[in-house]
Amino acid sequence: MQARENCIFCRIVAGTARSHPVWDDGETLAFMDLNPLAEGHVLVIPKPHWENLFETPAPALGAVMDTAKRMAHAIRATIAPPGLGVYQVNGRAAGQTVFHYHVHLIPRHDGISLELHGRRRADRADLERVAVRLRAALVPPG
Ligand code: AMP
Numbered sequence: 001m002q003a004r005e006n007c008i009f010c011r012i013v014a015g016t017a018r019s020h021p022v023w024d025d026g027e028t029l030a031f032m033d034l035n036p037l038a039e040g041h042v043l044v045i046p047k048p049h050w051e052n053l054f055e056t057p058a059p060a061l062g063a064v065m066d067t068a069k070r071m072a073h074a075i076r077a078t079i080a081p082p083g084l085g086v087y088q089v090n091g092r093a094a095g096q097t098v099f100h101y102h103v104h105l106i107p108r109h110d111g112i113s114l115e116l117h118g119r120r121r122a123d124r125a126d127l128e129r130v131a132v133r134l135r136a137a138l139v140p141p142g
């Protein structure tokens, strides 16, 4: 949770790296993605350094989502894309490249979903088997 000297988003929070901020409050920052997938691609971060969803405390996640919703309204009021994706990934295998928790807001025009679901219906017995394991592993958010 200490600011990291080698973390580009901590440096943006500290003002030692250049950014194009859109929203700044006590807990969160929203700024333009430097390599946008579409015009209006915005990132929202908690100001303290947490690497990913697992490390970020629930209240900070809530603050990030409040800001994401605020940004979503601003994007709709300006860019007015027909769709808006809200994405967040954890770990290199999921495509994470900056290891300071962040949420992407990406205007979408193409009707292409990012493989958010498969094309074949699962066996319900298999689904239930996994649901049982997940229920047993649930811990309170923190
Ligand atoms: P992810 O793959 O979810 O970790 O995404 C990291 C995002 O951070 C990418 O979309 C990058 O384009 C963006 N990014 C990296 N460096 C900067 C920067 N200095 N300012 C703004 N966005 C950045």
Ligand code: ZN
Pocket: 003, 004, 007, 008, 009, 010, 011, 048, 049, 050, 099, 100
């Ligand atoms: Zn950081």
